[in-house]
Amino acid sequence: MADGFAVQGKDGPLEFTAEVEAATAGIWDKVKHHVTPMEWRVQAPLIAEINRLKREKNAAILAHNYMTPDIFHGVGDFVGDSLALAREAAKSDATIIVQAGVHFMAETSKVLSPDKKILIPDLKAGCSLASSITGADVALIKQRYPGVPVVTYVNTTADVKAQTDICCTSANAVQVVEWAAKEWGTDKVILIPDEFLARNVARQTDVKIIAWAGHCEVHKRFTASDIADMRAAWPGAEVLAHPECPAEILEAADFAGSTAAMNDYVAARKPAQVVLITECSMASNVQAESPATQFIGPCNMCPHMKRITLQNIHDALVFEQFEVTVDPEIADRARLAVQRMIDLPPPVVPARYDLVKARHHVDVELI
Ligand code: 13P
Ligand code: SF4
Numbered sequence: 047m048a049d050g051f052a053v054q055g056k057d058g059p060l061e062f063t064a065e066v067e068a069a070t071a072g073i074w075d076k077v078k079h080h081v082t083p084m085e086w087r088v089q090a091p092l093i094a095e096i097n098r099l100k101r102e103k104n105a106a107i108l109a110h111n112y113m114t115p116d117i118f119h120g121v122g123d124f125v126g127d128s129l130a131l132a133r134e135a136a137k138s139d140a141t142i143i144v145q146a147g148v149h150f151m152a153e154t155s156k157v158l159s160p161d162k163k164i165l166i167p168d169l170k171a172g173c174s175l176a177s178s179i180t181g182a183d184v185a186l187i188k189q190r191y192p193g194v195p196v197v198t199y200v201n202t203t204a205d206v207k208a209q210t211d212i213c214c215t216s217a218n219a220v221q222v223v224e225w226a227a228k229e230w231g232t233d234k235v236i237l238i239p240d241e242f243l244a245r246n247v248a249r250q251t252d253v254k255i256i257a258w259a260g261h262c263e264v265h266k267r268f269t270a271s272d273i274a275d276m277r278a279a280w281p282g283a284e285v286l287a288h289p290e291c292p293a294e295i296l297e298a299a300d301f302a303g304s305t306a307a308m309n310d311y312v313a314a315r316k317p318a319q320v321v322l323i324t325e326c327s328m329a330s331n332v333q334a335e336s337p338a339t340q341f342i343g344p345c346n347m348c349p350h351m352k353r354i355t356l357q358n359i360h361d362a363l364v365f366e367q368f369e370v371t372v373d374p375e376i377a378d379r380a381r382l383a384v385q386r387m388i389d390l391p392p393p394v395v396p397a398r399y400d401l402v403k404a405r406h407h408v409d410v411e412l413i
Contacts, residue, residue, distance in 0.1 A: 053088055053357065056364045060091035069094050076119040076334040092356045093120040099363040106140035107359065108155065110147035111305035112325040112351040117146050119334060121359060127306035128200050129215040133388055135159055144362050145370070148350045150176040152370040153204045157380045158388075164370045167358035171350045173201050175290075178260030179239040181205035181376075187236060187413060191256060195226040196236045198383065199243060201262075204372045206239075207380035213387045216243060216289045217304035217397055220250045222387060227253040241412065242266065246289045246296055248408040250399060256411045264346045265290035268323050272344050273298040276321050280342055283319035286311060289399060291323055293407075299323065302399035311398075312336050325351065 053060050070090040074081075081089060093116065100107065100123070108131045109122030118125055124134040128151065135143060135155035142163045145152035150173055152166040184206055188196060198210040199219070207213060211230075214222035214237075223235045235253050237244040239260030248255040268291050276283060286308045287299035296302045301311050305328055312320055312332050319340045322329050326345035333341055361367065372380070 062087040066091050066094045073120045077115040080115045080330045089116045096121045105142035107144045115330045118331045127304045129217045148173045156372045157377045165362045167362040168353040169368045171353040174263040175201040175260050181209050184209035195230040204380045207383045208376045210383040213383045219247045245293045248410045262290040264348045270294040270298045284317040285321045287323040296404040
C-alpha cells in the first residue's frame with residue numbers, strides 16, 4: 047500500500063499501510079465529510095504515529111473545539127471548551143501535555159501542572175484577547191478601583207492572571223461574577239479583557255460590570271445583518287452564537303453559550319439546519335455526532351488556532367518542543383485565580399445565556 051504521498055517520520059517515511067488504514071478506520075468514519083481520501087493517505091499515518099508516540103512518552107493531547115477534525119477526532123485525548131480543558135490539565139496524570147490550542151491555554155496548563163512538561167506545537171499560536179492587556183495594565187486598573195474584585199477571562203497571559211482575583215470562561219462567567227460580587231460584598235465587578243463578553247454578561251446579572259476594550263478578532267467580525275441574511279435564506283435554521291460576539295448577535299440568536307454548550311445543544315436537539323456563529327472548525331467537529339443536521343455558514347477562521355497541525359503536533363512529540371514555562375512566582379499567583387474558578391461547583395451543563403435578558407440593554411463602564 048506504500049505510495050508517493052508518504053510524510054517523513056522520525057525514522058523514515060510514514061506510509062499508508064493496511065495496518066494504518068485498519069487502526070484509523072473509526073477516525074476516518076468521523077472525518078470523511080471534511081477530509082478527501084487523498085488527504086487521508088497523508089493524515090492517517092501521522093495520526094497513527096502520533097498516537098503511538100503518546101503511548102511511548104506517556105503524553106496526552108488536550109484539543110480545543112476549534113481544532114481541525116483530523117486533530118480533534120484523530121489525536122485529541124481530551125476535547126472540549128476552555129473550561130473543560132483547564133479542568134483536565136489539573137487532573138491529568140500524563141508526563142507531557144501537548145496543547146492543541148493557543149498559547150494562553152498552554153500557560154494555564156503549566157500553571158495548574160507545574161511539574162509536567164507542557165508543549166505547544168507552534169509558539170506563535172496567540173490570541174487577540176490575550177494580547178489586548180498586560181499584567182501592568184491590570185495593576186493600574188486595581189489602583190483605580192480599590193476593593194472591586196477583578197475577574198479575568200482565561201484568554202489572558204499568566205502575568206495577567208497573576209494580578210487577578212478569579213478567572214472565568216464563557217461557560218461560567220455569570221456564575222463567577224456573581225460569586226465575586228457576593229464574596230467581596232460589592233455590587234460591582236471588573237470583568238476583563240473581553241468587552242463583548244462583559245456586555246453580554248452584564249445583561250444576565252444585576253452586578254454592575256466594568257470592562258476593558260479587548261476583542262476576539264474572530265467573533266467581532268459577525269454582524270446582525272449576517273444573521274438576517276441567513277434567516278432570509280434558511281428560514282428554518284437555528285442560530286447559535288458564542289458570547290464573545292457583539293451583543294447585537296446574541297439579540298438575534300436562538301441560543302448562546304460556550305463552544306461546549308453549542309455542541310451539547312446540537313447533540314441534544316438535532317436541529318435540521320443550524321448556523322454556528324463561531325470559529326469554522328466547530329461545525330466540522332460537531333457534525334460527526336449529528337450527521338443528519340445541515341450546518342450552514344457563516345463562520346470565521348481563527349488564524350492562531352489554525353497554526354496547530356498534525357505535522358507540528360508530531361514534531362512536538364518527537365522533539366519535545368516547544369516547551370511553555372511560566373515564572374514560578376507568577377505561576378503561584380495565577381494558580382490562585384484559576385484554582386478558585388475550578389473549585390466552584392462545575393455547571394451541570396455549560397451555562398446558557400438567557401436570550402430574553404440578552405435583548406435588554408444594560409450600561410457597562412468601559413475603562
Ligand atoms: P470556549 O471554548 O471556552 O467557548 O472559548 C472559545 C474561544 O474562543 C477559545 O479561544
Ligand atoms: Fe483568541 Fe478568538 Fe482565536 Fe479564541 S477564537 S483564540 S478568543 S482570537
